[in-house]
Amino acid sequence: MEQKEFKAESKRLLEMMINSIYTHKEIFLRELISNASDALDKLYFKSMEENLGLTRADMKIKLEADKDARTLTISDNGIGMTADELENNLGTIAQSGSFEFKRDNEKTEDVDVIGQFGVGFYSAFMVAKKVTVISKPYGSDKAFMWQSEGADGYTVSEAEKDENGTTITLEIKENAEEENYDEYLQVYKIRELVKRYSDYIRYPIVMDTEHEKLKEGTGKDGVDAEYEKETVTETLNSQIPVWKKAKSELKDEEYNQFYKDKFYDYTDPLLHIHTKTEGTATYSALLYIPEKVPYDYYSKNFEKGLQLYSSGVMIMEKCADLLPDYFSFVKGLVDSEDLSLNISREMLQHDRQLKIIAKSVEKSIKNELKKCLKNDREKYEKFFEAFGIQLKYGIYESYGMNKDELQDLLLFKTSNGGTTTLSEYYSRMKGVKAEEENAENSAEAAAENPAENTAEAADEQKYIYFASGSSVSRIESLPQTERVRDKGFEILYLTDNVDEFCLQMMHDYKGKEFKSVSADDLGLETEEEKEEIKKEQEDNKPLFDYMTEKLGGKVKSVRLSQRLKNHPVCITSEGMLSVEMEKVLSAMPNAENAKAEKILEINPAHAIFQKLKVLYENDKDKAGDYADLLYNQALLIEGMPIENPVEFSNKVCEIMAK
Numbered sequence: 001m002e003q004k005e006f007k008a009e010s011k012r013l014l015e016m017m018i019n020s021i022y023t024h025k026e027i028f029l030r031e032l033i034s035n036a037s038d039a040l041d042k043l044y045f046k047s048m049e050e051n052l053g054l055t056r057a058d059m060k061i062k063l064e065a066d067k068d069a070r071t072l073t074i075s076d077n078g079i080g081m082t083a084d085e086l087e088n089n090l091g092t093i094a095q096s097g098s099f100e101f102k103r104d105n106e107k108t109e110d111v112d113v114i115g116q117f118g119v120g121f122y123s124a125f126m127v128a129k130k131v132t133v134i135s136k137p138y139g140s141d142k143a144f145m146w147q148s149e150g151a152d153g154y155t156v157s158e159a160e161k162d163e164n165g166t167t168i169t170l171e172i173k174e175n176a177e178e179e180n181y182d183e184y185l186q187v188y189k190i191r192e193l194v195k196r197y198s199d200y201i202r203y204p205i206v207m208d209t210e211h212e213k214l215k216e217g218t219g220k221d222g223v224d225a226e227y228e229k230e231t232v233t234e235t236l237n238s239q240i241p242v243w244k245k246a247k248s249e250l251k252d253e254e255y256n257q258f259y260k261d262k263f264y265d266y267t268d269p270l271l272h273i274h275t276k277t278e279g280t281a282t283y284s285a286l287l288y289i290p291e292k293v294p295y296d297y298y299s300k301n302f303e304k305g306l307q308l309y310s311s312g313v314m315i316m317e318k319c320a321d322l323l324p325d326y327f328s329f330v331k332g333l334v335d336s337e338d339l340s341l342n343i344s345r346e347m348l349q350h351d352r353q354l355k356i357i358a359k360s361v362e363k364s365i366k367n368e369l370k371k372c373l374k375n376d377r378e379k380y381e382k383f384f385e386a387f388g389i390q391l392k393y394g395i396y397e398s399y400g401m402n403k404d405e406l407q408d409l410l411l412f413k414t415s416n417g418g419t420t421t422l423s424e425y426y427s428r429m430k431g432v433k434a435e436e437e438n439a440e441n442s443a444e445a446a447a448e449n450p451a452e453n454t455a456e457a458a459d460e461q462k463y464i465y466f467a468s469g470s471s472v473s474r475i476e477s478l479p480q481t482e483r484v485r486d487k488g489f490e491i492l493y494l495t496d497n498v499d500e501f502c503l504q505m506m507h508d509y510k511g512k513e514f515k516s517v518s519a520d521d522l523g524l525e526t527e528e529e530k531e532e533i534k535k536e537q538e539d540n541k542p543l544f545d546y547m548t549e550k551l552g553g554k555v556k557s558v559r560l561s562q563r564l565k566n567h568p569v570c571i572t573s574e575g576m577l578s579v580e581m582e583k584v585l586s587a588m589p590n591a592e593n594a595k596a597e598k599i600l601e602i603n604p605a606h607a608i609f610q611k612l613k614v615l616y617e618n619d620k621d622k623a624g625d626y627a628d629l630l631y632n633q634a635l636l637i638e639g640m641p642i643e644n645p646v647e648f649s650n651k652v653c654e655i656m657a658k
Contacts, residue, residue: 003153004087025179028127029190030197031120032074032168034313036061037201039078039166043138046079056203063194063207063236065185070172072128072184076203077165080137083144086156090121090133090146125150127184128170134159135166191236200241200312200335209234241312243286243335247274259288263331267291270383273332273368281356287332287365293386297329304328306361309335322358326394326406327365329387334361362405369409373421381419384411392502400505407506413472413493415485420492422464422509428490429512431460462523463515464508466492468500468580470639479567479637480517486565487524491517497584504576517563518572518579525562533560536604543616543623547600550624551631554598554643558627560609561601568608571634572599579638600631625651 040059047054064073081089124131129149136143143161148154161167173181183189187209194205212227219225242250242258256268269288276284287306296302304325305318312335322334338353373380384391391409394402407422414420416428426432465484469475475493484491494500503514515522525533537544537560544558551558556574564570573579573596585594602609608630615623629651632642642648 003155005153025126026184026193027197028123029074029184029193030313031123033061033194033198033201033205035121036074036076036078036166037203039076039080040203042079043077043164046138059203061201061203061205063190063205065187065190065207067182067185070174070185072170072172072190073167074170075165075167077163078138080140080164080166081135081144082137082140083156083158085137086133086135086144086146090148090154124168124170127172127181129173130171132169132171133166134161134169136161136164138164140164194236197314199237199314200239200309201237202239202312204235204239205237206233206235208232241284241309241335243274243276243284243333244312250274255286258286259331262333263288265290269331270379270386271368271372273364275360275364277360281336281353281360282338283334283336283357283360285332285334285361285364287330287361289330289369289383289387291382291386293329302328306330307333308339309333310339311335311337315339321354322361324358324362324394324402325397326391326402327362329390330365366405366409373409381411384419389496389498392496392498396498396502396505398505400507403506407509410502412466412499413495415476415481415491415493420490425464425490425492426510426512429461429464430489461489462512464492464512465489465515465517465522466494466500466503467517468494468578471495474639477637478517479564479570480572482565482567483524483563484517484522494580500578500581501584516578518570520572520574522563529562533562533604536560540613543613546616546620546623547612547627550627551600554631555600556597558600558602560604564601564603564606566603566606567637568603568606569630569634570601571631571638571640572601573597574599579640583638583640600627600634602630625655629655 040056040061043054044056044059046052059077062073062075064075065071066073131148133146134143135146143159145157145159146154147157172184173179175181187207190207198205208231210229211232213230215226215228242254252272255272255274259265259269259272260267268291270291271289273285273287273289275287285306294302303318303320304323305316305320306322307314308316308319308322319334323330334357336353336357369380369383372383388411391406394406410422411419412422412425414425467475467478467481469478472493472495475481475491475495481491494503500516506514508514540560547558548555555571561570561572563572571579575597577585577594577596579596579598582594582596602612608626612623612626615626629648632648635642
């Protein structure tokens with residue numbers, strides 16, 4: 001029998017195909033099953049066109065493993081190949097009969113063959129030292145055999161075969177030092193690979209497996225049990241994907257069970273999202289939001305991404321491009337026929353189609369979360385407790401670019417109790433309704449009663465106020481909140497480390513700027529009050545300069561406070577970096593020496609201010625000690641460490657002893 005050379009350009013090309021294109025050797029089974037599925041599809045469409053009376057129920061793919069002979073066989077009862085087709089399709093690398101079939105039938109609905117490049121077959125040589133293909137075309141009485149041991153060439157000859165279709169027999173290689181080829185002859189491994197890559201091939205993939213059963217007539221009353229082996233033909237794949245079924249056919253229990261089986265979780269998901277889209281991007285998606293944070297979610301080993309299928313065949317286990325980082329907690333899959341795959345079908349070409357699908361998936365997740373927030377607040381709060389911090393990071397890490405997508409999904413604790421969205425907070429702000437009504441009126445109508453407009457402005461809430469701390473109880477005890485609460489304005493309580501960074505990137509919500517209760521100007525004072533405090537500040541400038549000097553650069557300045565009501569002192573800050581942000585940054589590994597520009601504020605209505613004025617006139621050294629004590633007291637209130645606890649304690653004792 002004459003051995004023929006491959007029609008490819010060189011022997012090296014085939015060697016590259018076998019050894020370089022595919023990342024994992026186990027992919028070979030996916031490729032050969034996909035080719036078998038295409039052969040069945042071709043016969044099915046031929047049957048429809050020529051009224052042959054065949055249905056998909058008549059078609060199957062069969063796997064057989066023979067450990068003794070070291071062979072793995074994949075057979076189908078599909079369209080089969082003639083001698084010429086064997087030579088053209090298998091003798092020419094990158095010649096795809098499936099591609100030609102799809103091209104010739106592109107106007108026919110439901111043409112969904114998988115093969116595109118004509119190289120998948122050669123992946124068999126990654127695990128096989130010899131490949132034998134016996135094929136009999138449908139309607140022919142002749143069969144043909146193609147054989148090859150790799151790049152040296154192949155032979156084509158006549159053969160015997162009872163029914164139409166193709167049988168591929170792989171002679172599996174012997175184990176190597178770092179390769180265990182024996183596993184491809186094990187039933188458990190074959191079942192695993194079919195489940196992982198080919199579970200949703202539309203035809204049954206069957207295999208004869210051995211099971212033990214109780215021998216008839218034994219084991220009565222639980223004694224003298226004898227067992228015997230029986231061979232059972234087992235279907236290894238599910239065939240019909242859950243995500244391709246209509247929503248009306250599925251119950252929540254079925255969605256939940258699929259999630260637990262597919263993604264190895266023992267709890268039901270919090271939400272599922274089942275979408276089918278046609279048009280610019282045609283795909284089906286089944287997405288899940290877990291109830292709990294995965295154990296490895298915040299570890300370096302966590303990989304985001306959705307499973308990606310093309311026509312029911314899994315292409316990627318984790319396609320990161322389908323999810324933005326702020327939705328990285330979502331699990332699920334996407335199945336599309338429109339993907340531009342690379343030659344190995346293991347990776348995607350990064351094209352416009354993928355971006356369209358990703359954008360659509362992102363929109364579906366966002367809409368489902370907004371619906372949950374509106375219709376099931378308790379469930380949404382449970383979701384936000386688990387994954388809300390990821391949404392905040394999404395705004396912070398993008399420097400606010402994702403603000404519009406995410407701001408209405410955020411929840412914050414609030415001085416009103418419970419949690420609030422920014423939209424809910426905004427709707428409760430004093431003066432907002434009047435502001436919106438005024439915006440609808442003409443400028444002339446607003447000018448008719450300037451006195452009334454001024455009165456409204458006096459009560460208007462200019463900012464969205466927030467306070468930061470490690471807990472709600474600690475925030476509620478902060479002196480800086482006194483004046484804001486006394487004014488009747490609501491305060492957002494920021495208890496996550498990322499919160500203040502997130503709001504800084506957002507800057508405002510519907511035109512209302514976010515303002516820390518520790519910021520310079522809270523917008524609470526009348527012009528008269530501002531002038532009064534300014535005069536008092538100037539009158540006592542020498543005292544405040546002296547206190548600033550004695551604190552030795554620990555604060556930028558000492559000033560009278562406009563925000564304190566009962567407390568004697570507090571720490572505030574100027575600039576972009578707040579005291580709370582300094583605490584967060586200082587706690588990070590490899591933290592840089594980030595320092596907020598601290599201001600020590602004194603309550604002008606507190607007795608301690610009068611005491612300081614007297615001491616400055618009569619005992620400056622003690623006034624300096626008081627400045628240090630007040631500064632450390634303010635640090636403790638903020639939850640920050642004091643630099644010298646022993647010195648602080650000694651000064652307290654000295655003052656108490658006098």
